Amino acid sequence: xxxxxxxxxxxxxxxxxxxxxxxxxxxxxxxxxxxxxxxxxxxxxxxxxxxxxxxxxxxxxxxxxxxxxxxxxxxxxxxxxxxxxxxxxxxxxxxxxxxxxxxxxxxxxxxxxxxxxxxxxxxxxxxxxxxxxxxxxxxxxxxxxxxxxxxxxxxxxxxxxxxxxxxxxx
Numbered sequence: 077x078x079x080x081x082x083x084x085x086x087x088x089x090x091x092x093x094x095x096x097x098x099x100x101x102x103x104x105x106x107x108x109x110x111x112x113x114x115x116x117x118x119x120x121x122x123x124x125x126x127x128x129x130x131x132x133x134x135x136x137x138x139x140x141x142x143x144x145x146x147x148x149x150x151x152x153x154x155x156x157x158x159x160x161x162x163x164x165x166x167x168x169x170x171x172x173x174x175x176x177x178x179x180x181x182x183x184x185x186x187x188x189x190x191x192x193x194x195x196x197x198x199x200x201x202x203x204x205x206x207x208x209x210x211x212x213x214x215x216x217x218x219x220x221x222x223x224x225x226x227x228x229x230x231x232x233x234x235x236x237x238x239x240x241x242x243x244x245x246x
Contacts, residue, residue, distance in 0.1 A: 077235040079103035087112045094120075100237035101147060101228060111231075118224050125217045130159055131180055132221060134169045135187050139225035141170040141246055142191040147232040148225065150241040182208035183218060190222045 080103055083089055087109060091102045094116075105112045122132065133156050140148030149170070156166050165174070172188035174180035182205040189197045205215070 077104050077107055077237070079237065080106040085109040085113070087116065090116060099151065100240045101151075101232060104235045104237040105228075105231055107235075115224070115227060118220065122217060122220055122224060125220075126211070126213045127183070127217050127221070130161070131183055133159055133161070134174065134180065134184060135218065135221040136225045137166065137169050138172055138184055138187055139191060139222055140229055142172075142188060143226060143229035143233075144246045145229035145232050146243065146246045147237065147239055147241075148229050149246040150239060150244045153244045154241050178208045179210065182210050183214065186210060186215065187218050187222055190219055191226070195219065 079100055080088070083106070085106075088098050088103065088106055091098050091112075095102075102112065105115060123129075127135070133152060137149065137152040137156055140152055153166055156169070157163075161169070165176070168175055169184065172184050174184055186197060186201065186205045189201055202215075210218075
């Protein structure tokens with residue numbers, strides 16, 4: 077799909093203001109202003125949720141890995157490094173674990189189960205997450221982050237935008 081450079085809806089300008097640039101994913105998704113607007117709205121609302129920026133980034137990286145999206149694994153690896161995640165932490169996140177924080181580990185494990193089961197997470201897994209302090213608000217946001225990131229992963233698979241980040245294979 078082509079990347080748009082004209083911006084009658086102002087969505088690419090909005091993206092540039094939020095991110096400091098317009099990644100090729102967004103320029104390509106702009107072919108459908110409704111899809112880009114919905115994506116940006118969900119991303120914006122989730123950015124004000126209960127999950128930390130670090131956990132949101134870990135969720136994006138985990139979901140990208142689970143969906144085998146090299147574009148998003150590359151983008152979120154770079155972003156994770158900017159947030160202070162080490163290469164080892166990035167690798168563990170891609171495996172669905174955070175060895176340094178039991179709560180974050182529980183969040184990632186739930187997210188991986190949501191991706192792998194389509195949300196049909198067993199009660200024992202939910203109970204384990206709750207034992208590590210995962211709240212109902214966080215559970216809702218975890219599912220929303222899985223949806224947001226699955227949208228971008230699947231769109232990347234379909235549209236194949238040019239990779240504009242250092243490549244990290246999914």
